[in-house]
Amino acid sequence: xxxxxxxxxxxxxxxxxxxxxxxxxxxxxxxxxxxxxxxxxxxxxxxxxxxxxxxxxxxxxxxxxxxxxxxxxxxxxxxxxxxxxxxxxxxxxxxxxxxxxxxxxxxxxxxxxxxxxxxxxxxxxxxxxxxxxxxxxxxxxxxxxxxxxxxxxxxxxxxxxxxxxxxxxxxxxxxxxxxxxxxxxxxxxxxxxxxxxxxxxxxxxxxxxxxxxxxxxxxxxxxxxxxxxxxxxxxxxxxxxxxxxxxxxxxxxxxxxxxxxxxxxxxxxxxxxxxxxxxxxxxxxxxxxxxxxxxxxxxxxxxxxxxxxxxxxxxxxxxxxxxxxxxxxxxxxxxxxxxxxxxxxxxxxxxxxxxxxxxxxxxxxxxxxxxxxxxxxxxxxx
Numbered sequence: 134x135x136x137x138x139x140x141x142x143x144x145x146x147x148x149x150x151x152x153x154x155x156x157x158x159x160x161x162x163x164x165x166x167x168x169x170x171x172x173x174x175x176x177x178x179x180x181x182x183x184x185x186x187x188x189x190x191x192x193x194x195x196x197x198x199x200x201x202x203x204x205x206x207x208x209x210x211x212x213x214x215x216x217x218x219x220x221x222x223x224x225x226x227x228x229x230x231x232x233x234x235x236x237x238x239x240x241x242x243x244x245x246x247x248x249x250x251x252x253x254x255x256x257x258x259x260x261x262x263x264x265x266x267x268x269x270x271x272x273x274x275x276x277x278x279x280x281x282x283x284x285x286x287x288x289x290x291x292x293x294x295x296x297x298x299x300x301x302x303x304x305x306x307x308x309x310x311x312x313x314x315x316x317x318x319x320x321x322x323x324x325x326x327x328x329x330x331x332x333x334x335x336x337x338x339x340x341x342x343x344x345x346x347x348x349x350x351x352x353x354x355x356x357x358x359x360x361x362x363x364x365x366x367x368x369x370x371x372x373x374x375x376x377x378x379x380x381x382x383x384x385x386x387x388x389x390x391x392x393x394x395x396x397x398x399x400x401x402x403x404x405x406x407x408x409x410x411x412x413x414x415x416x417x418x419x420x421x422x423x424x425x426x427x428x429x430x431x432x433x434x435x436x437x438x439x440x441x442x443x444x445x446x447x448x449x450x451x452x453x454x455x456x457x458x459x460x461x462x463x464x465x466x467x468x469x470x471x472x473x474x475x476x477x478x479x480x481x482x483x484x485x486x487x488x489x490x491x492x493x494x495x496x497x498x499x500x501x502x503x504x505x506x507x508x509x510x511x512x513x514x515x
Contacts (some may be wrong), residue, residue, distance in 0.1 A: 157500040168209065172191075200226060200236055212247075217252035221242070222241045262285035269503075292460045294478065295457060302328060302453070328452075344440065366430060385397065394416035400415075422452065425502075455469075458474065
């Protein structure tokens with residue numbers, strides 16, 4: 134979550150003596166009321182103190198990670214009066230890069246007062262330049278923010294900037310998506326009528342129904358089983374989340390707090406001989422949307438796993454499935470009918486390590502889902 138503030142361009146004309154870390158410090162729990170109020174002003178358009186729910190959520194997410202350390206967490210900028218005029222909220226996450234552990238920073242919100250926070254925003258932006266970061270990323274940057282990432286030596290990952298959408302009941306799915314801006318369109322009566330029309334269309338257009346490929350089946354699984362499946366399947370990527378049990382459990386916990394997206398569930402894709410070749414973690418929403426957080430497969434089994442996933446989600450009655458695009462899955466995902474892509478926000482990454490940058494440029498990276506901001510209530514609530 135980023136802001137489109139033209140004032141950040143003040144970094145281009147700051148005097149050479151104005152050090153980039155001047156008046157910048159780690160955020161502390163005592164800053165939560167001020168940061169929450171800034172969040173409300175910038176992202177919600179009202180100037181009031183954060184409610185208890187927002188305040189607790191900010192503290193839980195940005196101070197609760199097993200990877201948390203003040204030097205790797207959120208940062209704020211203080212003005213001359215000692216008030217906070219800009220801030221970057223970030224979550225430290227453990228990654229492996231060519232077998233070596235690093236701690237990355239997921240930037241979840243970049244916010245600043247319009248004119249009063251221009252200098253602070255510029256200093257914060259400069260502090261996140263590639264030369265200063267092992268790995269720093271954001272999965273939904275605005276166009277202006279993406280330009281600044283690039284100016285600071287960063288990369289924009291174009292495929293991860295896309296969201297795929299697979300419609301099983303196209304008219305119902307369109308109404309559900311439209312109801313985010315026009316609630317009346319999502320009324321149960323209208324959705325019921327559209328559902329009947331969709332089912333009639335499915336009889337006329339068999340391509341609307343996804344078909345599994347290969348001799349595999351779907352089995353329910355606990356979220357802890359996803360971790361067991363994922364770790365060996367992710368070893369093929371030069372850049373991948375490390376996901377210790379403690380960090381994975383914490384990420385599942387905070388993701389499960391996002392009731393707007395539904396309940397967090399897992400499914401395994403299993404061959405006839407009982408071998409697991411893939412797994413997916415997703416939010417199950419009763420209104421008909423399955424939000425896929427993470428999909429992992431054995432190398433070479435992408436088509437089988439993706440086809441099995443879509444067939445199962447269709448059989449479970451969802452109108453629509455959505456998820457972040459991943460380079461290694463594009464061939465498998467793109468074979469689906471009734472599939473579309475939309476730009477979800479720029480996925481940006483900066484690093485001072487040449488080997489990490491090169492791996493990202495050749496798409497030798499697994500990132501997104503729990504290893505990104507998709508789960509955050511800051512995007513859906515408050």
